[in-house]
Amino acid sequence: MNDFPQSGRPVPAWFTDAKFGIFVHWGAYSVSAWAEPTGELGVVDPDVWFKHNPYAEWYWNTIRIEGSPAQEHHRTTHGGRPYDEFLDEWKAELFDPADWVELFARAGARYVVPTTKHHDGIALWDAPGTGIRNTVHRGPRRDLIADLAAAVRARDLRFGVYYSGGIDWYAGRRDPVLHEDRMDEGRPHEAAYAAYAHRQVIDLIDRHSPDVLWNDMGWPRAGQADLPELFSYYYATVPEGVVNDRWDNAHADYLTSEYEADRANEWGACWENTRGIGFSFGYNQTEGPEHLLDPADAVRLLVDVVSRGGNLLLNVGPKADGTLPQEQRAVLEGMASWMACHSEAVHATRPLESGSADPHDGDPWVRWTRDERHIYAFVADVPDEAGGRVALKTRPGLLDPDTAERLDGDTVKAEAGPEGIHITSAGLDTPLPTAIRFATR
């Protein structure tokens, strides 16, 4: 069990052992599937962000910003018609949850978190209070959450739910959010909405006993007083459940960061970084290979996050028809090939004690993890001129060079050096990390 100072509640080991989850952003915005591939949150100038929002799931907001390219795209491509019509166009006719989950599992994911209601207020289940504004009564005419939950649990993965408690463009003001400094103006805080949202989260708990409650963008002020009761109900229903940190500081079993934003939250025994494979969570048809992680990027992101004690929640944005975009499938397939022989160096590991071995960026790229019996060195980008030799800086005596083994089965030679361990092995010059296992002394 891992204690976490935010909630003081021990975080179940399943979560800190899981290391890797898949987010799924799927909604009526997957029909429009359009945003400018501006860049990563935390890197793009906040003054530019909302008018040129790279998040395709924010389409309804972006098209209401005067002069935005999205507004022009919506006018020319969709005749400026109401966003709500995209729900009826959304058919999910090729949705095969078992196919998704098999790929997620092979890629090494141990939990899956779909959007149940994003900022557009459209529910992917027959959510109380939504009337026909959901995928059961319109569009797909399917309880997409129940279908995915069944497939996830059939594959022995954990199932969580994302819920946009803080923003709901149906229930709240419909003025577009123009700047992060004015985000609160776009958020509903009145009692009626708080009751509406509370009732829906309780319904998700009752239906699915979700292993993760992933709320987003805060919680309505009128409902804050009722959150302790909601969390108590959740933990009584799901004793091994975990709650994220986006409830307006009401509670957190763990902290989250998003792309390059809130990286200061990446500390302690339990945190999670999340991002899309490209610059968007919802499927964005304008993204090209230059905007996407490749498999090596995704593996390095996972290894770096895990080496520092975190989990990676990597997002896929399915198309409206229910297929995963081929370019996103390819990344997960690449991760699956790597994970086939590297899982033991990732899952259920922990960071090394501070100061016992140095990570390294550049050439070579080095990261470390450990479990009770082994220490794993991940090595990539070894310069050609080094002839396959790498000096791993470690505390003297930390590693036994005679126990060195490459997890992919290739040969590796190791010898004690003045600053730790020297290894010599072929094929470490690629961006895709290779793990070398050492027995701990």
Ligand SMILES: CC(C)[C@@H]1NC[C@@H](O)[C@H](O)[C@@H]1O
């Ligand atoms: C991390 C992810 C859940 C993102 N949170 C903020 C949202 O505005 C964004 O669309 C996306 O859902």
